[in-house]
Amino acid sequence: MKLITAVIRPEMLQFVKDALKEIGVNGMTITHVYGRGSQAGLRFTTRAGEIIIDELEKTKVEIVLEDEMVDKAVDAIVKSAQTGKPGDGRLIVTPVERFIRIRPEPSESTE
Amino acid sequence: MGTKNYICLAIMAAIVLAAVTLTFCSQSLSAETVETTEDTGSISWILVSSILVFTMVPGIAFFYGGMLRKQSMSSMITQCLIAMGVMTISWIAVGYSLAFGGDGAIVGSLDYLFMTGVTENAASGISDMEFALFQMMFAMISAAIVLGACAERIRYTAVVWFLAIWSVVVYAPMAHWVWGGGWFDQYLVVLDFAGGTVVHICAGITGIALALFLGKRSERVRNSRAHNIPLAFLGCALLWIGWLGFNGGSGLAADGLAVRSIVVSMMAAACGMMAWAVVQYMVVGRVGVLGMIAGSIAGLVGITPAAGYVGIPESMVIGAVAGVLCFYAVRMTKSRMRFDDALDVFAVHGVGGIWGAIATGIFAAPEYTGEVAGLIYGSTDLFIGQIIAVIVTLIYCFSVSYAIIWVLSKLMRVCVTPEEELVGQDLIEHGEHAYM
Numbered sequence: 310m311k312l313i314t315a316v317i318r319p320e321m322l323q324f325v326k327d328a329l330k331e332i333g334v335n336g337m338t339i340t341h342v343y344g345r346g347s348q349a350g351l352r353f354t355t356r357a358g359e360i361i362i363d364e365l366e367k368t369k370v371e372i373v374l375e376d377e378m379v380d381k382a383v384d385a386i387v388k389s390a391q392t393g394k395p396g397d398g399r400l401i402v403t404p405v406e407r408f409i410r411i412r413p414e415p416s417e418s419t420e
Numbered sequence: 421m422g423t424k425n426y427i428c429l430a431i432m433a434a435i436v437l438a439a440v441t442l443t444f445c446s447q448s449l450s451a452e453t454v455e456t457t458e459d460t461g462s463i464s465w466i467l468v469s470s471i472l473v474f475t476m477v478p479g480i481a482f483f484y485g486g487m488l489r490k491q492s493m494s495s496m497i498t499q500c501l502i503a504m505g506v507m508t509i510s511w512i513a514v515g516y517s518l519a520f521g522g523d524g525a526i527v528g529s530l531d532y533l534f535m536t537g538v539t540e541n542a543a544s545g546i547s548d549m550e551f552a553l554f555q556m557m558f559a560m561i562s563a564a565i566v567l568g569a570c571a572e573r574i575r576y577t578a579v580v581w582f583l584a585i586w587s588v589v590v591y592a593p594m595a596h597w598v599w600g601g602g603w604f605d606q607y608l609v610v611l612d613f614a615g616g617t618v619v620h621i622c623a624g625i626t627g628i629a630l631a632l633f634l635g636k637r638s639e640r641v642r643n644s645r646a647h648n649i650p651l652a653f654l655g656c657a658l659l660w661i662g663w664l665g666f667n668g669g670s671g672l673a674a675d676g677l678a679v680r681s682i683v684v685s686m687m688a689a690a691c692g693m694m695a696w697a698v699v700q701y702m703v704v705g706r707v708g709v710l711g712m713i714a715g716s717i718a719g720l721v722g723i724t725p726a727a728g729y730v731g732i733p734e735s736m737v738i739g740a741v742a743g744v745l746c747f748y749a750v751r752m753t754k755s756r757m758r759f760d761d762a763l764d765v766f767a768v769h770g771v772g773g774i775w776g777a778i779a780t781g782i783f784a785a786p787e788y789t790g791e792v793a794g795l796i797y798g799s800t801d802l803f804i805g806q807i808i809a810v811i812v813t814l815i816y817c818f819s820v821s822y823a824i825i826w827v828l829s830k831l832m833r834v835c836v837t838p839e840e841e842l843v844g845q846d847l848i849e850h851g852e853h854a855y856m
Contacts, residue, residue, distance in 0.1 A: 318640075319640055320638065320639055320640030320643075351839055351843065353839075353840060353843075353848055355848075355849075360848070360851070362843050362847060362848075365842075365843070366842070
């Protein structure tokens with residue numbers, strides 16, 4: 310089992326959700342976060358000089374998946390979240406030690 | 421950069437010099453005292469009404485700010501503040517004179533620059549200076565209404581210059597045509613009690629001109645929701661309260677007309693809100709704060725031009741139809757149109773104002789207007805006059821506003837970049853988060 314943590318552009322969230330739904334992934338945790346990438350934020354020039362905004366809005370999506378689904382999901386996220394400009398975000402895949410549902414598994418596998 | 425600073429300084433110095441010169445010139449005129457029995461009731465009521473209308477401007481800041489993203493709240497407040505500053509100075513300096521300074525077809529005159537010769541004492545009723553004060557608040561609120569359409573992308577400097585020019589070449593002539601004895605009065609039969617044409621249609625279509633020129637906001641900003649419903653409601657409450665002075669003071673006296681204007685305004689606002697709620701419930705399946713406040717504003721906009729000229733039953737029809745029309749206008753402009761009217765300024769103020777002007781042409785009662793009568797009393801003059809006035813207002817305000825922003829775009833950057841837009845103008849332009 311793997312945990313995918315994707316930090317994406319907030320405006321791309323809907324596309325990512327749609328793309329994941331297409332490959333059958335529905336469960337996810339979405340958090341609105343602030344961060345910056347290798348450009349260390351954005352620079353703007355004003356009349357009085359330069360200002361640097363170093364905390365940009367991003368959206369974090371966390372998904373736990375069976376190993377065989379991971380590549381498909383990674384593909385779907387990368388394709389749907391990409392604009393090609395700096396600030397598209399990052400994707401991290403980490404192993405999951407244990408994964409426990411809080412509600413007991415239904416006796417018949419009807420999920 | 422340096423030369424720009426000098427130009428700004430030079431302009432400010434020129435304004436101060438002009439004010440000082442005119443003060444000295446006018447001393448001989450204002451020294452004459454008028455011995456009269458003053459109508460203190462009317463004087464008090466119009467002063468109170470002026471203050472009520474003034475509260476609408478901070479009200480607009482809350483109303484619009486609450487409906488934007490949290491990154492645009494300070495920006496909206498700052499823009500409303502500059503509207504107060506620019507419009508006050510511009511109105512006292514030239515606006516009043518252009519609007520009410522004479523009987524020219526297009527504009528008044530330059531006789532009353534800086535209130536030269538405008539007296540604060542009146543033989544009867546209210547004085548010219550009090551009238552100018554009351555009208556100044558209307559100029560301010562009109563400017564503030566425009567800001568909702570171009571929110572979240574127009575640069576602050578552009579707003580300042582735009583409003584300064586707009587107040588002289590768009591607002592003042594409009595006020596002159598409708599109220600100051602301009603060509604609407606000379607050649608047409610037009611009624612506009614409290615500013616449906618001058619304030620609402622004019623502001624609405626100016627908003628469209630700006631929104632069209634500046635283009636759409638980025639998708640993420642456009643799809644974001646109102647960040648603070650309580651603030652939007654506070655703004656609506658201030659607007660509603662202020663509107664009672666807006667309509668109630670427009671008779672320029674403390675009399676039965678003022679009472680009736682306020683009663684019909686309340687009735688129209690209530691009907692507008694209820695009608696919006698009913699339609700929204702039928703179409704969307706639920707009703708909320710944003711819908712209800714938009715409905716009440718729609719009702720108030722609708723009744724504005726008619727407030728002094730109709731009775732209670734007509735006001736209910738005007739309010740209810742305004743609520744329904746504006747509801748569909750908002751849905752249509754949000755889904756079909758190519759422009760991005762951020763806070764539905766045209767759908768509510770423009771469409772509501774157009775309906776109000778036409779409704780005045782339909783329902784104006786001869787017992788209240790004097791001789792002019794609406795369509796239901798068998799007279800077509802007023803109805804035709806109202807429609808021509810609406811069309812002329814739409815064309816004039818749109819084309820001139822578009823021209824102003826086009827010219828400004830050649831001189832400066834008028835629009836923020838998409839990156840700046842995403843970070844939000846609060847931080848980029850003002851360096852102040854609205855919230856910690």
